[in-house]
Amino acid sequence: MIVRNSLQDADLPQDDPRVKQLNVKMKKEGYKPDALIEILHNAQNSYGYLPINVLRYIAKVLRLPPSRVFGTVSFYHFFSMKSKGEHTCLVCTGTACYVKGAQKLLDKVEEKFGLKQGQVTQDGKIGLQAARCIGACGLAPAVILDDEVQAKVSPEDLISKLTSKLETHEQG
Amino acid sequence: MNRVDFKNIIHAEELKAKNAPTKHKIFVCCGAGCISSGADNVMKKLQEEIKNRGLEDIEVVPTGCMGPCNQGPLVKFKPGNTVYQKIDCVNIGEVVKSQIVDKKPLEDLLLFSEHREKPFVNAEEDPYFKKQLKIALKDCGDVHPEKIEDYLLHDGYKALDKALFEMSPEDVISEIKQSRLRGRGGAGYPTGLKWETVYRHVNDQKYIICNGDEGDPGAFMDRSVLEGNPHRILEGMTIAGYAVGANKGYAYIRGEYPLAIKRFEAAIKAAKKLGVLGKNILGTNFSFDVEVRIGAGAFVCGEETALIASIEGRRGTPSPRPPYPAESGLWGKPTLINNVETMASIAPIILKGGEWYSEIGTAKSAGTKVFALAGKINYAGLIEVPMGTTLREIVFDIGGGIQGDGQFKAAQTGGPSGGCIPAEHLDVKMDYEELMKLGSIMGSGGLIVMDENSDMVDVARFFMEFCVDESCGKCVPCRVGTKMMHDLLQKVCENKATQLDIERLEELAVYVKECSLCGLGGSAPNPLLSTLRHFRHEYDTRVQPVRKSENLVHQ
Ligand SMILES: Cc1cc2nc3c(=O)[nH]c(=O)nc-3n(C[C@H](O)[C@H](O)[C@H](O)COP(=O)(O)O)c2cc1C
Ligand code: FES
Numbered sequence: 001m002i003v004r005n006s007l008q009d010a011d012l013p014q015d016d017p018r019v020k021q022l023n024v025k026m027k028k029e030g031y032k033p034d035a036l037i038e039i040l041h042n043a044q045n046s047y048g049y050l051p052i053n054v055l056r057y058i059a060k061v062l063r064l065p066p067s068r069v070f071g072t073v074s075f076y077h078f079f080s081m082k083s084k085g086e087h088t089c090l091v092c093t094g095t096a097c098y099v100k101g102a103q104k105l106l107d108k109v110e111e112k113f114g115l116k117q118g119q120v121t122q123d124g125k126i127g128l129q130a131a132r133c134i135g136a137c138g139l140a141p142a143v144i145l146d147d148e149v150q151a152k153v154s155p156e157d158l159i160s161k162l163t164s165k166l167e168t169h170e171q172g
Numbered sequence: 173m174n175r176v177d178f179k180n181i182i183h184a185e186e187l188k189a190k191n192a193p194t195k196h197k198i199f200v201c202c203g204a205g206c207i208s209s210g211a212d213n214v215m216k217k218l219q220e221e222i223k224n225r226g227l228e229d230i231e232v233v234p235t236g237c238m239g240p241c242n243q244g245p246l247v248k249f250k251p252g253n254t255v256y257q258k259i260d261c262v263n264i265g266e267v268v269k270s271q272i273v274d275k276k277p278l279e280d281l282l283l284f285s286e287h288r289e290k291p292f293v294n295a296e297e298d299p300y301f302k303k304q305l306k307i308a309l310k311d312c313g314d315v316h317p318e319k320i321e322d323y324l325l326h327d328g329y330k331a332l333d334k335a336l337f338e339m340s341p342e343d344v345i346s347e348i349k350q351s352r353l354r355g356r357g358g359a360g361y362p363t364g365l366k367w368e369t370v371y372r373h374v375n376d377q378k379y380i381i382c383n384g385d386e387g388d389p390g391a392f393m394d395r396s397v398l399e400g401n402p403h404r405i406l407e408g409m410t411i412a413g414y415a416v417g418a419n420k421g422y423a424y425i426r427g428e429y430p431l432a433i434k435r436f437e438a439a440i441k442a443a444k445k446l447g448v449l450g451k452n453i454l455g456t457n458f459s460f461d462v463e464v465r466i467g468a469g470a471f472v473c474g475e476e477t478a479l480i481a482s483i484e485g486r487r488g489t490p491s492p493r494p495p496y497p498a499e500s501g502l503w504g505k506p507t508l509i510n511n512v513e514t515m516a517s518i519a520p521i522i523l524k525g526g527e528w529y530s531e532i533g534t535a536k537s538a539g540t541k542v543f544a545l546a547g548k549i550n551y552a553g554l555i556e557v558p559m560g561t562t563l564r565e566i567v568f569d570i571g572g573g574i575q576g577d578g579q580f581k582a583a584q585t586g587g588p589s590g591g592c593i594p595a596e597h598l599d600v601k602m603d604y605e606e607l608m609k610l611g612s613i614m615g616s617g618g619l620i621v622m623d624e625n626s627d628m629v630d631v632a633r634f635f636m637e638f639c640v641d642e643s644c645g646k647c648v649p650c651r652v653g654t655k656m657m658h659d660l661l662q663k664v665c666e667n668k669a670t671q672l673d674i675e676r677l678e679e680l681a682v683y684v685k686e687c688s689l690c691g692l693g694g695s696a697p698n699p700l701l702s703t704l705r706h707f708r709h710e711y712d713t714r715v716q717p718v719r720k721s722e723n724l725v726h727q
Binding site: 097136140 | 204205207208209241242244386388389390391392395426427428429465466467468469470471482483484485486487488489544545546547548552553554584587618620622626634635638641642644
């Protein structure tokens with residue numbers, strides 16, 4: 001279905017700064033298909049995820065079949081076509097963190113917020129994800145909360161940090 | 173810039189360093205570990221502190237990883253090599269006061285003070301560092317990763333200069349061959365031979381790829397070199413380009429390492445500006461350019477043919493070899509792929525000679541190896557030791573033993589492609605051959621220590637789950653086989669399995685190993701096989717007796 005309708009509504013509002021940035025990136029890469037992954041990184045950085053119309057737009061501009069773009073996006077774990085939530089909580093489930101009890105962190109978040117890996121709370125405020133090693137194994141278990149690495153996290157720590165994120169959110 | 177200009181620049185930098193008013197240098201570890209324990213703030217506070225005290229002749233240098241990440245944030249004072257641990261915004265003031273103003277080290281905060289009767293004022297004398305030999309990591313922790321001048325002061329780009337002006341490409345290759353360096357990405361293929369193969373393939377376009385995908389979950393060696401000393405890798409890649417006749421290189425770095433990407437890109441810019449990268453390097457007619465490619469989170473992309481697909485902007489699925497990348501790689505051209513740590517070892521080998529390097533280590537595995545210690549070990553972090561150092565030395569003498577009152581149960585090396593080494597083999601000499609004999613592999617250098625609380629069947633299940641997630645799905649043995657093995661292991665973990673299931677596991681392991689397209693499937697059964705070999709009783713005690721009816725069905 002996606003493929004059939006692919007090039008309809010493949011246009012994006014050109015005055016959107018995110019689109020402008022995307023255009024600059026594609027131009028810089030010379031519209032080369034082999035820069036697709038770099039371009040997707042750029043788009044995900046500005047949108048937070050990869051909305052489907054953005055993918056269609058990229059396919060159109062790079063003159064690639066949309067299947068090629070979707071195929072690439074779905075292959076790599078780093079890319080997501082769903083919003084990741086306003087606050088992201090990324091729990092490392094690499095070996096070092098596994099040995100040091102990453103599962104307990106995931107269990108606790110599930111118990112407290114009813115979130116499983118890859119889900120976002122209904123109000124869209126917190127998204128829970130898991131990663132296979134973020135390279136901070138010396139300080140396991142590690143969590144990335146809104147781009148900030150937290151070292152040696154205990155389940156209680158994590159819950160209190162998440163709760164305080166929600167509180168500042170309400171105030172702000 | 174030509175060679176004379178380059179020598180002049182180095183000379184000027186050396187003079188500047190010699191005559192600088194700076195008496196003390198304070199190095200703040202800004203490796204990934206220390207940053208996550210607050211090194212950024214320590215750095216700010218330290219600068220304030222120095223300003224407030226009017227200590228203008230002190231230079232503060234942010235550096236890459238110093239090693240003992242678990243004790244961070246770390247701050248090192250030179251001269252004297254005094255290292256302080258667990259520094260925060262409060263105690264940094266006291267440290268500066270007693271170290272610089274009162275000239276008396278603050279014992280309580282010295283590195284490893286909680287574990288040593290008398291902590292060492294000169295950290296290099298501590299057994300932690302004494303047992304190590306740093307070659308690939310040598311300048312991490314001493315150079316400012318974003319200042320090329322600092323790298324120049326540490327023999328930076330001297331090896332490139334030597335290679336370009338005093339050696340032919342053949343000389344460079346034979347030096348690398350003589351060093352007996354083997355690839356540090358996992359398989360341990362002799363680097364010199366690989367270079368020679370690429371050199372021999374005549375083509376007007378060849379490529380160099382530096383593999384910084386570091387997919388093994390629980391390993392962070394490549395990250396630390398990329399972040400701590402990016403110029404060393406650039407220099408290695410450029411020398412490789414000169415040797416095999418390539419003029420374009422790609423550094424493939426994991427997307428999870430934004431700092432490494434940023435620093436590497438900055439290093440490329442600085443090197444081009446100086447003239448040690450880009451067109452007509454040092455005035456010769458050799459040109460070499462490097463671009464960064466960012467990985468997107470797929471373990472299989474560490475495999476060389478998948479990595480090439482990914483650089484070409486496609487799904488990272490592997491292809492059958494031959495043809496090997498050395499013959500037909502990136503865009504069908506001869507391509508040399510080496511791991512980050514391999515590249516980081518090139519410059520010292522060229523400078524000091526292959527013979528020097530080949531004398532370090534064991535008969536079949538020369539040189540040093542970087543390990544990332546993690547798990548239930550006291551001094552988790554990054555170490556570099558000569559090949560052939562025993563596991564016991566690594567875990568107990570360097571790593572400070574097991575956390576708490578725990579007992580060593582096993583060390584896991586090689587990640588999802590490797591295996592476990594049980595306590596009875598603590599005296600194994602760590603090199604490619606010995607680890608293979610025990611059913612594990614050297615891998616890229618992740619070393620995870622487990623204590624008696626670890627359930628080895630669950631460890632096997634954990635790695636199998638990883639392989640199920642990461643299998644690219646192209647070939648059936650890996651896609652289906654890993655899933656079947658995972659489900660059987662899950663059954664064992666839940667105490668629902670029978671002896672037949674164990675037999676099925678063993679049978680499947682062989683099929684998957686033999687029939688998979690690439691190394692991911694080919695090595696996916698390793699953690700399972702190694703736990704079966706060394707911890708069989710943990711499987712046996714959970715197995716349920718076979719019911720008669722079931723037995724019949726499966727015959
Ligand atoms: C599934 C799989 C994952 C791999 N991951 C990595 C990796 O993360 N980093 C790496 O350098 N090599 C990795 N390799 C090995 C590479 O294919 C290749 O052998 C290596 O980069 C060659 O460099 P070297 O000779 O310097 O070791 C992996 C291999 C397989 C089969
Ligand atoms: S395993 Fe979690 S940071 Fe490496």
